[in-house]
Amino acid sequence: MTEIKATEVKALRDRTGAGMMDCKKALVECDGNLENAVDWLRKKGLAAAAKKSGRVAAEGLIGVCVEGKSGAIVEINAETDFVARNELFQKYVGDVVKIARKNNCDVETLKTLKYPETERNVSEELTNLIAVIGENMGIRRTAYLSVSEGVVASYVHNKVSPDLGKIGILVALESSGDKEKLLDLGKKIAMHVAAANPQSLSIEDLDPSLLERERNVVLDQAKSMGKPAEFIEKIVEGRIRKFYEEVVLLEQVFVIDGSAKVKDVVANASQEIGATTTIKGFVKFVLGEGIEKQSVDFAAEVAAQLS
Numbered sequence: 001m002t003e004i005k006a007t008e009v010k011a012l013r014d015r016t017g018a019g020m021m022d023c024k025k026a027l028v029e030c031d032g033n034l035e036n037a038v039d040w041l042r043k044k045g046l047a048a049a050a051k052k053s054g055r056v057a058a059e060g061l062i063g064v065c066v067e068g069k070s071g072a073i074v075e076i077n078a079e080t081d082f083v084a085r086n087e088l089f090q091k092y093v094g095d096v097v098k099i100a101r102k103n104n105c106d107v108e109t110l111k112t113l114k115y116p117e118t119e120r121n122v123s124e125e126l127t128n129l130i131a132v133i134g135e136n137m138g139i140r141r142t143a144y145l146s147v148s149e150g151v152v153a154s155y156v157h158n159k160v161s162p163d164l165g166k167i168g169i170l171v172a173l174e175s176s177g178d179k180e181k182l183l184d185l186g187k188k189i190a191m192h193v194a195a196a197n198p199q200s201l202s203i204e205d206l207d208p209s210l211l212e213r214e215r216n217v218v219l220d221q222a223k224s225m226g227k228p229a230e231f232i233e234k235i236v237e238g239r240i241r242k243f244y245e246e247v248v249l250l251e252q253v254f255v256i257d258g259s260a261k262v263k264d265v266v267a268n269a270s271q272e273i274g275a276t277t278t279i280k281g282f283v284k285f286v287l288g289e290g291i292e293k294q295s296v297d298f299a300a301e302v303a304a305q306l307s
Helices: 005-016 020-029 032-043 046-052 087-103 105-112 121-133 179-196 208-223 229-247 262-273 298-306
Strands: 060-068 071-079 137-146 150-157 165-176 278-286
Touching: 005 020, 005 032, 005 087, 020 032, 060 087, 060 150, 060 165, 071 087, 071 150, 071 165, 071 278, 087 105, 087 121, 087 137, 105 121, 105 137, 121 137, 137 165, 137 278, 150 179, 165 179, 179 262, 179 278, 262 278
Parallel strands: none
Antiparallel strands: 060 071, 071 137, 150 165, 165 278
C-alpha cells in the first residue's frame, strides 16, 4: 500500500476543503494520486459538502420517535426552512431518530451507526444529502427517555409531517396502569411543557445556579425597598416559592385546566389510570435554540459569485 504523507493529506484538504480523514482515505483509494483523489472526493460528494460546512445551519427539523417504553428525539439543522419541506430531508430525520431510539446513544456515536439500505453510516449519509440538496446540515443533539414500566409520550408543535416539526417534547411516565390513559396524560403533559417551558422536573432537579441567581436578584430588590431585615427574608422566601411555580414542572399550574398544579393532576389521574403514576422525566427541543443566526445579504452574495 502506498504510504500517505501528512503533507499530501494537507494539500488535498487545501484543494477540496474536505475533512482530514476523508482526504487520507481518498489518497489511499487512489494510490497517492492527488488529482484522482480530488475526483474521488467530488464523486462522493465530500468536496461539495465541505465547501458548505462553514455556513450557519439554524433551521431544519426536530424528530421524535416513541415505541412502548422508550423514546428518542433529535435535532437536525439545515440553512433554510425550505429544506424542512424537502421529502429527502424529512426521510433522513425520520430514519435517524428511529436509529437513535433503538440505540440510546450520544450524538457522536449516533453518527457512526449504519444508515439503513446503504453502505454508509449516519454521518456519511448526511454528507451525501448535503451534496444532493446543496445546503450545510448537521446533527446537533439527541436525547433518550425510557421507563421500566409505563409509557413514553410525545408531542410535536408546528408539524410539517408526522413526528417532525419545530418543537418536540418527550415525557416519560412510570406506572403499571392503563397504557392508553397513560399516553393521553403523557401527551397533555407534553403539550403543557411546550407551552410553559419548565426548566426542571422537580425542585431538587433545578440548576443551583439558576436558583442562586434568582435569590440574589430578589434579595437586592428587597434591600432597595428599605424593608427591615426581618421582612427581607420572608420576601425572598415568598418570591422563591413563586419562582418554583414558574420554572419547575411539578410545581407549575397545569395549562390545560388552569387551576391544579401538575403534581396534583398526576396524583389525581393515578386513580383513573389504576396505579400510582409518576413523571420520570421530560425533554424539550426547540429548533435552532441558542444558535446565532446570520443575516444574509443575498444580493451581495450573488454579486460576489459573479465577480
